[in-house]
Amino acid sequence: MRALKPLRIEGTPEARLRPAIWKLTDVRLRVGLAALVATLFFVGAVSAQHRIGPSGDIAAKISYCKDCHGVSAQGYNGYFPIPRLAGQQPVYLQNQLRAFIEHRRTNNIMFNVAHSLSPAMVDALATHFASLHPPPIGGAPRQKVATGRKIFEDGMPEVNIAACAACHGPDATGSGQIPRLAGQLYPYLIKTLNNWDKERGRNPTVPDASAIMSPVAHSLNRSQIEAVAAFVSTLR
């Protein structure tokens, strides 16, 4: 390796203060090092886009959602029960956020939350929450679970109650626009089923998918609602 002429600073008192790296006299080493640094910088910048976990605005928004919905979006029993979003079907989440914005689903808090979200943000949030899998927070009365399982898996055809599993899946994980129920909060499910029409399908000129659940919610009596809610709240 042919050495270059020594840099001017070498041998001078200032040389001590210069970074050792400046003492490299071989041009190939210098170029190679520069290339390495540039590559690392580039890789770092690129991987920052793709690293697991979003960055910037999306991360801040996720943190905000989690302030209410729980640190892993597992839900939280606040003054009002705040539903689990973890593992939720992304299409369902997107539909609900849009329903809040369009007042087809009436909830003042969620309208405030949703109406400032860009479509890209909605997609990012839905994708993120779908990827989370904390265990259910539980707490439902255990003695209701067996009855709830029966209603969920078999329905009650004598009284025209459809088997929830037909649409929500045998593990209550949902599909497409049909929500995951597995691990959902017990009081949230009860409140939702008991008050279906009070919050959903509120724009009569724009009927939406929530209409499917209206006859189902009405066909269940209180104790059946509590049973099926207890059952699905235990599912992982």
Add this chain to the structure above:
Amino acid sequence: MKPMRFPPPQRHRTALFRAPVAPALIVAAAALTLVFISPAAAQDNVSKSEADAKLRYCEVCHGAAAQGFHGYYPIPRLAGQPTEYLKNQLQAFVEHRRTSNIMFNVGHVLSPAMINALTTDFNQLNPKPLGGAPKQDLDEGKKIFDNGVAGTNVPPCASCHGPQAKGNGPFPRLAGQLYDYITNKLTNWDKERGQNPSSPDTSAVMQPIAHSLTQPQIKAVAAYLSYLE
């Protein structure tokens, strides 16, 4: 209040035959009148409200106007189905010749009168197809439907299902059926149908056909059918 006056007790044997004939005739006449006036005359003991409630229950899964619905599983269109086909399927579910836990539960509580009412109602519904299938192979699908697949066991579907795929008698309507329901069933024919080897049923007819169709052919014909009205 004046006490009610009963007729004096009959003492003679012939009294047994002195039944209250006139009131009985009136009641019978009234009953017959009701029977013939009521539109449910042929259905005997299912009231309209019961039948309506059961229909709405079916629609929870099978979609508004029974057009079908993408549940966790694709739930088929029942609208426009021949009544004979529907009755056969309900019977097959109940007898476990066709295996579906959910449909067994649904089916085994239905009275014959209810089945009559439901199948009639479904047959008369005519909503638009649900749609949503991929569109690139519709021509290929139509060719298979109209002409079958040369050199194989696949006859023209139209020969049994009708030129517009509307079905007839025991042959189901395929027009407007869900794309992923058709592909699912054709691909998995044996897994759900003809499940009682000691009681073979009409589903056996489709078995060699379903087996002979390749996946691309299944998808093509399913997509074509799903858009038919």
Add this chain to the structure above:
Amino acid sequence: MRNNGASLAIAIVLCCVFFAASAHGENLAVRNCTWCHGGGASGYPPAPALAGQRPLYVEKQLAYFHARTRDNPFARQYMWGAARNIDGESARNLALYFASLPPRAANDGVPNLVGVGRTIYQEGMPEANIVACVVCHGPNAEGIRDIPRLGGLDYSYLKRRLEQWNEGYHAAAGPPMISIASKLSGDQIEALASYLSFVK
């Protein structure tokens, strides 16, 4: 005889003090609290009101003080000592007692900040990623289960607690409070504290 007379006098005085103390319906244990937390436990800054507070919340805080987990300055200075002999059943009884007392609003916030505070509390500020407190703390800031009442607490207490979470006093914070506090500016904290101090 003179000694007997003096002893008798002292005994009578002590009895009077005892009866005077319990004449307000407060036993001695409660008096230990109301010395600082005010008559009727309605607060005496810096000690917050306890009247009408959620019993599960009070019980939890007493446990934190007893275990020296909650670490903000006044906790160290006062509550660690005060709670040294309070745990288990005595904590539960005290909590239930204070919960039963009628709450009184402190009404000592900054009036012209109340509007902003109400907006933050009831609606949040989604563009700033600030959640609406109402979702957990309730429409009248009364709390539920182990989520505390905020309504009627005094301005300086509410302000200091929110500031303390930003100053790193994280132990014993309720689940999302650290995250929430980190998003609040000083102005927003003052607005919230002002609004809440007026809520009955």
